[in-house]
Amino acid sequence: MSTTGRGTPAQSSTADREIVISRVINAPREVVFEAFSEVRHLSQWWGPEGFTTTTRAFEFRVGGVWDFVMHGPDGTDYAEWITWTEITPPERIVLLHGESREDPNAFESVLTFTPDGPATRIEMRTVFPTAALRDEAITQHGAVEGGRQTLGNLAAYIVEVVRQAEN
Template sequence: MATTSSGGEPEHATADREIVMSRVISAPRELVFEAFTQVRHLSRWWGPEGFSTSTRSFEFRVGGAWDFVMHGPDGTDYQEWITWREIVPPERIALLHGESRDDPDAFESVLAFEQAGDETRLVMRTVFPTKELRDEAVEKYHAVEGGEQTLRNLAAYVADLSRNDTGRIETTPKGAAS
């Protein structure tokens, strides 16, 4: 039986267009999932090292969107748009990510949150429309390194949350000295 992507294609048909990353995070699955569901969390960890995020609008529901700008350390602003395509708490999120609502080069990502004892294994599978767009993301935008840094930021953020007995969120911005 062939495994299929969220777009219905056999998984082997997308291999040259995809990036797959995973990370084990020392926090409960529900907390890791929650970090993706509320903008107050996302703005604290989203993006590679040195980047910050400003949200224009955020509606976490199937068909809803997150319209935001990522600010690079060199001062470059990157317009971003995510549309939530599937949400299965606390197991799975599928999304379409591009520069705008109608971006023809938008890519699909599926995030799987797997409980692993007291930890969570997060698997992020991203499929681009073409091999060339995947290669550009890897070579020009350093998608693999940036993705690994983003998952590292997430892991550090939820570890802080899970250690915080009062439930309050720390106020030190991502990348700032504590």
């Protein structure tokens, strides 16, 4: 949320289509950014609790694609596709995420990595094409809790990576 010149909160024009999740992770932002930019890391933590990821293609560059399958704890497979639309290391990543390249319901996520003392505040701002799609993601797919769990998995993974690097 931002404020107007009169001190009144200004609502984003996309607020009714957004999900915003943030977390402070106890690592420098370069380390957190790297966990998003290298498939060897992403495949270890991506997704909510109980999910695993199999990558079919990965190229981290503007216009590059991450084509992968998320395997749910119940055995259901979910085809996923991401293309990177903006990359500003180690500050920002913008991506388009859907089930395939042609998915009309694909959504945009903006990831920002902000120093917070020795830690990093990561914010995931996801904007859906419509409010109805955002609401469906929340109610039918548990998007808010899933996002929190995903960032929790990232935090736990990074703690382990940092611990191993120190040994």
